Amino acid sequence: MEWRLALLLFSGFVMECIPHHFIFMSMNKTWTEAQRYCREQYTDLATIENMEDMQMMMDTAKGYDGQAWIGLHQTDVPSWKWSLADEHFYGPGEANFTNWNQGEPNGGDEEECAELLPEGLWNDTPCNGRLPFVCYDETHSGSERYLLIDEKKSWREAQKYCRENHTDLVSVRHEEENQLINETAKIPWIWIGLFRDDWTWSDQRTSSSFRHWRPDSPDNKGTDNCAVTWLTQGNKGTWKDCKCDEQHPFFCRLVPVKRRQTVRVELQVNSSLEMNTSEVQEGILHQISVKLQENGLPPNAKLSWIKQPDGQIFHKKKDEKREKKEGKSKDEF
Incomplete structure (x- = not known):
């Protein structure tokens, strides 16, 4: 899947590495x-x-x-x-x-x-x-x-x-x-x-x-x-x-101690992409996993998205400069 740069979103995922x-x-x-x-x-x-x-x-x-x-x-x-x-x-x-x-x-x-x-x-x-x-x-x-x-x-x-x-x-x-x-x-x-x-x-x-x-x-x-x-x-x-x-x-x-690490990510995606569907979320997480394994992530490490307090995974990143200029915040994605 390929995304054009348009909308900046942020979320986080958890890496769990449990060697057996x-x-x-x-x-x-x-x-x-x-x-x-x-x-x-x-x-x-x-x-x-x-x-x-x-x-x-x-x-x-x-x-x-x-x-x-x-x-x-x-x-x-x-x-x-x-x-x-x-x-x-x-x-x-x-x-x-x-x-x-x-x-x-x-x-x-x-x-x-x-x-x-x-x-x-x-x-x-x-x-x-x-x-x-x-x-x-x-x-x-x-x-x-x-x-x-x-x-x-x-x-x-x-x-x-x-x-x-x-x-x-x-x-x-x-x-x-x-x-x-x-x-x-x-x-x-x-x-x-x-x-x-x-x-x-x-x-x-x-x-x-x-x-x-x-x-x-x-x-x-x-x-x-x-x-x-x-x-x-x-x-x-x-x-x-x-x-x-x-x-x-x-x-x-x-059974060793489970190690968890939370990672914050920012994504630039096409604004027409529906980010809250399971298919899109799984596709993004899969590509992240492949990239991390290319850079040494153990193959038994598990990745999962973190949901925000409102139940969503992704939010639109706020444009602080624009907010300051307009005196108001953007709506969340």
Whole structure:
């Protein structure tokens, strides 16, 4: 996106840099014993929020060829979650937006994934069905972030494809985005990134919905309630559900102090640009992020806009010289 110089606006954004530290413990323990050890010696069993975490965790166990516990375990309270687990991607309430068709979701244990119907409404359906799907790509801007893949795959196959080739299966954060994705699809019945999940993290604080299951896992056996990561050759760290009383090495996670920095920015933009739309705000923030990473910003740093007391992000900068001359202030943008 390119802007012509016309209107000077100012706002601020927050940078959060949270390096993750994983520790591989080669001793064999049950899942509960491993959890107790990690909580006593570090922070907790490992929580994995994205593929970058996965790679950092695996790098701490180079040379190990086998299975190892992570902090994921099964609960009795399933909930609907988005495949894209980055909590900074969602504004207040956006991770909980839904647009279910009347009477949905109505499925039992077998209907654990969501499809987008022709009218833009959602339906729960078995994840092993084969449908086209929409990927989200954070490297693009505007409507080009939503990419229809007109190939029929299961939900997990679609998730794998999007993560390997783009960012993830698409999330829907509000009605405007739902309409845009529906217009992008142009065909009926497609996968979106919503799935029902009864697995949670040991730390009980992280709501990350990131999952990296093997194609045949979880197999929903009643006694396989804890997760291991497979570091054997060819498995690429994918996860498998197994009995919690098995004994394996394990990964602990040490959570460092979060560092926040607030940055004030001034933008010169075309006066006809609607600055208070989510599409424009996301596009600007993305370009800022790319520029900062070119100058050394860590890739795991998260950027988010700060809202002003009136709820807006951007304001027109006051022309002090003109105000002094005219004896009055300009209206805020």
